[in-house]
Amino acid sequence: MRVRVVYFASARDASGKSREQVSIEGSPRIEDLAGRLQRLHPGLGKLHKSIRYSVNLEIVEANHQLREGDEIGVLPAVTGG
Amino acid sequence: MARISSKKIDVGKILAEVSDGAAGGIVLFIGTVRNNHQGKKVVGLEYEAYERMAEAKLSEIEDEARRRWPIKRISIVHRKGHLKVGDVSVVVAVSSGHRAEAFEASRFAIESLKRTVPIWKREVTAEGMTEWVEGERIEKLAVSQEATSRGTGSRRRPSRGTSR
Numbered sequence: 244m245r246v247r248v249v250y251f252a253s254a255r256d257a258s259g260k261s262r263e264q265v266s267i268e269g270s271p272r273i274e275d276l277a278g279r280l281q282r283l284h285p286g287l288g289k290l291h292k293s294i295r296y297s298v299n300l301e302i303v304e305a306n307h308q309l310r311e312g313d314e315i316g317v318l319p320a321v322t323g324g
Numbered sequence: 325m326a327r328i329s330s331k332k333i334d335v336g337k338i339l340a341e342v343s344d345g346a347a348g349g350i351v352l353f354i355g356t357v358r359n360n361h362q363g364k365k366v367v368g369l370e371y372e373a374y375e376r377m378a379e380a381k382l383s384e385i386e387d388e389a390r391r392r393w394p395i396k397r398i399s400i401v402h403r404k405g406h407l408k409v410g411d412v413s414v415v416v417a418v419s420s421g422h423r424a425e426a427f428e429a430s431r432f433a434i435e436s437l438k439r440t441v442p443i444w445k446r447e448v449t450a451e452g453m454t455e456w457v458e459g460e461r462i463e464k465l466a467v468s469q470e471a472t473s474r475g476t477g478s479r480r481r482p483s484r485g486t487s488r
Contacts, residue, residue, distance in 0.1 A: 249374070251372060251442065251444060252444035252446070252456055253444075253456045256456075292461075293459075294461075295461055295462050297374070297442070300376060300377040300380055302462060302463070316377060316442065318374065318462050319456070319459075320459035320460050320461050321438070321439070321440075321441065321442055321459050321460065321461075321462045322438075322443070322444050322456075322457040322458070322459035323371075323373075323402060323414070323437050323438055323442075323443030323445070324355050324413065324414055324434065324437060324438045324443075
């Protein structure tokens, strides 16, 4: 399946892009996609502990099941205010 | 009304938005760009937001504040883009019949914003270098039970954690 991945702030710097389409086999969970993104962009590794993922604008847990066309946000630690 | 703004925040306009004849007071929190951070001199901040999600999350904070306290109106506006020292980065405005709930709800709103809304900032130094500010992992907003049983009416639960 294909999903859209959107990177922000330090995650965008680490991946070198603000968005991309990613193909992933089978019925992946968000943790599977996270592993794939880290292999695609090794710079994300050092941010791993502070990153959380959103799916269609909602924060999800590691076992969240992905669907075709989902929009995944790669969200480093937040600093609004 | 919750929003991300790419232009200078008009504080007077937000005050007008929350004005209410039944209110006995308005609490206004204004966040501004500080000229230092952990001993370093800072000349500006660049804010970035996952805009659609940030506006949705700001709305959820407003909804939750309304559930927790009997406030009249609430408005949260956050900047994105380049800001200079002294510029307004965020405004929270709350009106209510009595001051206690306006103070409590506005404190809740700004603290929740910092933990649950996808916004990032980087510091700009005098040399023009930029560095992302270190923050906390984003969290989900903890909502009152009624938020998960919509459609059963708009009854407000008594405020929690307040003493009157």
